[in-house]
Amino acid sequence: MEQNTTATGDVSFLVEKWRDKKGSLIMILHEIQNHYGFVPRDISLQLSKLLDVPLARIYEVITFYNYFKLDPPGKYTISVCLGTACYLKGAPEIVDEIKNLLNIEEGQTTEDGLFHLDVVRCLGCCGLAPVMMINGQIYGKVKRSEVVDILSRYKKED
């Protein structure tokens, strides 16, 4: 399935809300990211005209901060912790397994738009290392062999 990176919508109300405030670009991008789950190019182009800020500057900001995404997120976001404890307990293997099973790299979304893979530094439960999280649901002490089962649950649900 071709991922839809375009989006329609009027962001002029956001521009009005933040106009003349310091750091307005980042605040507006936050609201856009929260609304769409990413920053669609069409919206960036619109924003560029409304704010009179070159598109190149908007993209410099978007690509500098990890929080902003240029592509739509998957339905399920998989976050695998690569913090010290998880790393030592074998998290890299978990990441490899997910990459193999889903055929994506870190930061990418599967072609069907179902899964997005992110690597994070800590999820705050090092006692459960290695840890991964799918849309807020924590999975602790994950073994490589379990990954396929966990993912298939979400595939079925869909």
Place this chain on the structure above:
Amino acid sequence: MVKAKINGITVNVPEGTTILEAAEKVQIKIPTLCKHPDLPPTASCGICIVKLVGSNKMLRACCTPIEENMDIITHDPEIVEVRRTVIELILSKHPNECLTCGRNGNCELQKLAEEFGIRTSAFQQFLPDIPPDTSTGTIVLEPRKCISCGRCVTVCQQNQNVWALCFMDRGFGTRISPAGDGVSLSESPCVKCGQCSAHCPTGAIFENDDTAKVWKALQDKDTYCAVQIAPAVRVAIGEAFGYKPGANLTKKIYAALRRMGFNAVFDTNFGADVTIVEEASEFVQRFTETPEKLPLITSCCPSWVDFMEKFHPDMKENFSSCKSPHAIVGVLAKTFFAKKRRIDPANMFVLSVMPCTSKKYEITRSDEMYSSGYQDVDVSITTRELARMIKQAGININDISEEEPDHVLGEYSGAATIFGVTGGVMEAALRTAYDYITGGKLKNVEFENVRGIEGVKEGAIPVNGFTVKVAVAHGLSNVEYVLNKVKEAKRAGKELPYHFIEVMACPGGCIGGGGQPYGITDEIRKKRGEGLYDEDHNCKLRYSHENPFVKKLYEEFLDKPLSEQSHHLLHTTYVKRPEYQK
């Protein structure tokens, strides 16, 4: 004033002077890589570090203002060692492809590696896997060779106000790119001015090399090869052969081109004289008949045309419809000249040698670039490419005897030669327009107030009891000021601030073009400019419309300025273009 010591030598410099600038005053050269004299410091490379006596802290000389009583050490074994490590680290993510690189022999990184005697790769190499972008056909972007100094981005955003290039991502993944994944330069606002390539210290951005096409044409016995050189080329190409900036090599270049095998050697300056006759007539027509179409804006610079078509399409009607001088020589070569010499234009090859990367784009930019029935100019190469061709041809330019250009597209006036420097087109047009309107000659043909490297220059010339107000801008970031004044006056229904505006995209005009020999500074711009002004000053002929060959052209071929034939061959049209195609 601030008093300090550098390597024990006392310096007295104005407050705000950086350590780097202060050191230069006492003949100490601190190596730099990211710092360029045209640009503010970005302090990104770390080569220029220095120490203070009694402190282990290292300061970056490019961005640290000198302070009272500072005692600075710029060179000692420890500093040299740190600099070497910085170079080695930069080289760890820079491909070892010097032999096949577009900047081989004039790369600032290569030069530093040579000076520091780097013999081995100290660190394992990590090379980014980013393909080159050749989409514009004018400049090539090779992000793998980027050292993230930021010069191109600063030039593109701040000096040129184009914003085609930016830094995407951060840290190790930082790369130069147009805004967006998968967006090529040709789909971006890029106006092809090539200032990025003129400022890049390495081979990350360089001109698209078209010399193979030229050699191929020269080798074909059935092809009649004609060539023309732009005004700015003659006073800059010498730098590639050890001459000082500004040395005028016009007649040596003619001789070299003839030896390379060109059948006819023309001069773009002839086209400049024709441009002036047409453009001055256009100005007079608007001035006297259609003042609502004022100000008239010059259109010789293809990057400026591209900029207007993308960012100011509402000014379309104000642009002179006249083609640029090399396009005029191209079309006249394949029509007027071909007819006179009974050459089939189908077998003609016309090369333009330009200080400019954008001319490579201009030669196919619209249908009017084919008005001879063929592509009017087949290939456009930069000054840098011609310098390489002369070397490949084994021609000793230093000792070669001077030769004259070929009739009938070779002779030119002094007014034409100053086309290559900011203010020159305006000055040349005013000389002719003044004569057209008043029927008399100017007392002083040299307009001092449109000369010089000031970003915006303004002037007023009394013509028949009326004051003609002019503005000259160069460096595209200076355009907004001039255009805003015009737009505001029009909006308010007030008197126009200017009647005639000249814009050249590159700082200094074509002499500072993106295709000129490397190492540009304001000092070099001034010298190249002086080279052209000197030539004009010493020319017997100072008015474009008095060029006898231009007169002949109108008598025999074009009838009169702005005639139907002129419009068909020498004029073009403009369209609104999108900033982004994706």
